[in-house]
Structure formats: structure tokens, C-alpha cells
Amino acid sequence: VPGVATVRVAQTSQRTTRRIVAVASGKGGVGKSTVSTNLALGLHALGRRVGLVDADIYGPSQPMLMGVEGTKPTAHDKQLQPVSTPYGVPILSMGQLVAADQAVAWRGPMAAGALGQMLDANWSNQDVIVVDLPPGTGDVQLTMVQKHRPAGAVIVSTPQDLSLIDAKRAIDFFVKAGVPIIGLVENMAGYACPHCGEISDPFGNGGAEAAAGVLGIPFLGRIPLDIAIRMASDAGVPPVSGNGAEATAFRQVAAKVDT
Numbered sequence: 001v002p003g004v005a006t007v008r009v010a011q012t013s014q015r016t017t018r019r020i021v022a023v024a025s026g027k028g029g030v031g032k033s034t035v036s037t038n039l040a041l042g043l044h045a046l047g048r049r050v051g052l053v054d055a056d057i058y059g060p061s062q063p064m065l066m067g068v069e070g071t072k073p074t075a076h077d078k079q080l081q082p083v084s085t086p087y088g089v090p091i092l093s094m095g096q097l098v099a100a101d102q103a104v105a106w107r108g109p110m111a112a113g114a115l116g117q118m119l120d121a122n123w124s125n126q127d128v129i130v131v132d133l134p135p136g137t138g139d140v141q142l143t144m145v146q147k148h149r150p151a152g153a154v155i156v157s158t159p160q161d162l163s164l165i166d167a168k169r170a171i172d173f174f175v176k177a178g179v180p181i182i183g184l185v186e187n188m189a190g191y192a193c194p195h196c197g198e199i200s201d202p203f204g205n206g207g208a209e210a211a212a213g214v215l216g217i218p219f220l221g222r223i224p225l226d227i228a229i230r231m232a233s234d235a236g237v238p239p240v241s242g243n244g245a246e247a248t249a250f251r252q253v254a255a256k257v258d259t
């Protein structure tokens with residue numbers, strides 16, 4: 001049947017052209033999930049067909065960040081169906097597969113298996129899959145680089161020295177695995193006081209850009225430490241969808257990743 005043949009060809013070519021962008025950090029709490037969400041939406045706004053996979057077993061937060069907390073994916077013929085979000089980027093999350101507090105106790109092979117299921121889901125015509133990895137360089141990351149060959153990795157760090165040392169370890173991990181580093185995002189950079197407007201730098205200033213320079217990797221931009229980011233994120237409204245300075249900052253990062 002010609003129709004079936006056409007579909008087959010289309011599926012094959014989609015498989016080979018779909019790109020995985022891994023978002024990683026050396027340690028937790030630096031804003032890797034927040035950057036993943038807003039990067040995915042920023043790429044979507046640039047016209048890419050984007051899906052998001054949340055592989056962070058320690059804190060699968062994408063259902064909350066994308067405004068679809070409590071949703072579960074369905075499966076057809078054992079293939080997962082990504083869950084639609086209000087923002088045009090469908091998601092699959094470890095947190096949707098098991099209770100969040102259970103995922104932490106998963107052994108490496110279980111978490112790696114779940115990552116495979118989420119990446120092999122029915123992504124239809126998505127051409128970019130952003131993957132929110134767990135922090136550090138464990139089993140899930142190993143499976144990611146060995147089995148699923150990301151097109152590149154985005155590393156998220158705060159400006160603090162300690163965070164940057166961890167970020168360097170993550171960068172090293174991807175370089176050794178032969179995964180191109182798309183670049184480094186400095187998150188929680190510069191705090192604007194909501195009362196007087198004075199900018200302070202609780203974690204230092206410019207450290208990530210300097211580190212990117214030393215390491216010879218692209219610097220993708222700076223996201224301010226901004227209470228509006230935390231509040232919008234907690235409310236399931238990704239800040240990049242707003243029109244403040246923080247939305248612009250996220251859009252600029254997405255534009256750099258897209259080039």
C-alpha cells in the first residue's frame with residue numbers, strides 16, 4: 001500500500017533527523033530543570049517542533065514546571081504517548097512513570113530503561129528533544145551518551161566557584177564521551193533587589209563566562225536570580241512565556257542553542 005510505505009519512509013527520516021539536546025549540571029539546585037523548560041519553549045517559539053524528556057530521578061519537576069502536574073502518559077502497543085502541555089511542547093517525565101519519591105530509589109538499570117522508553121516514545125514529528133538530566137555524572141547520563149547519542153549538551157551552572165568546579169566535571173564527562181558541548185548557561189547571576197533595584201551578586205560575577213572562555217566552549221548567556229522566575233515556575237507558567245527581562249534572557253539562550 002503506497003500510503004503505508006510513505007509513512008514508513010517519513011518515520012525513518014524523522015528518526016534520523018531528530019536531535020537530542022541534553023541539559024546537564026554538575027550538581028543539583030542550580031536551575032537545570034528551569035533552564036530545560038524555558039529552553040524547550042524558547043526553541044518552540046523559534047519554530048522548532050520540540051519535546052521535553054524529564055530524566056531527573058532525584059527531582060522530576062517538569063510536570064509542575066509545564067503546568068501539567070498529576071498527569072500520566074498513556075501507552076499504545078507498549079509505546080508511551082507524550083503528554084500535551086498548554087505551551088505547545090509535549091513532555092514525558094520520570095515523575096509521571098512512578099511516584100517522585102520512588103524514582104530516587106531506582107537502581108541504575110531501571111532509570112536507564114525508563115530513559116529509553118521516554119526517548120523511544122511516540123514523538124511523531126518532534127525534531128528536537130530536550131532532555132533534563134539528573135545532576136552529576138551517573139548511570140542515566142552514561143546511558144544517555146552511550147545509547148542515545150545526543151547532538152549536544154547544554155551545561156547549567158551558577159556563578160559560584162564550587163558550582164563551576166562541578167560544571168567542569170560534567171563538561172569533561174560529555175567531552176570524553178564525544179558529545180559536543182553546545183555551551184554553558186550561567187543561572188542565578190546577579191540579584192535585583194525588588195525594593196531598591198540595586199543589583200548584587202550573591203554567587204559572584206562573571207565566573208561562568210570566564211570559565212567558558214578558559215574551557216574554550218561557547219557562553220550561552222546569563223539568567224538573573226529573579227523571584228519572578230521562581231514564582232512563575234512554581235505556578236506552572238514558564239517565565240519565557242512572559243515579557244519581562246527574564247523572558248528575554250531565556251529567549252537569547254534558546255537563540256544561541258538554535259544556531
Ligand code: ADP
Binds near residue numbers: 029034226233
Ligand atoms: P535543578 O534542576 O538544577 O535542581 P531547579 O531548576 O529545580 O534546579 O531550580 C531550583 C530552584 O531554584 C527552583 O525553586 C527554581 O524555581 C529556582 N530557580 C531556578 N533558577 C532561578 C532563577 N534564575 N531565579 C530564581 N529562582 C530560580
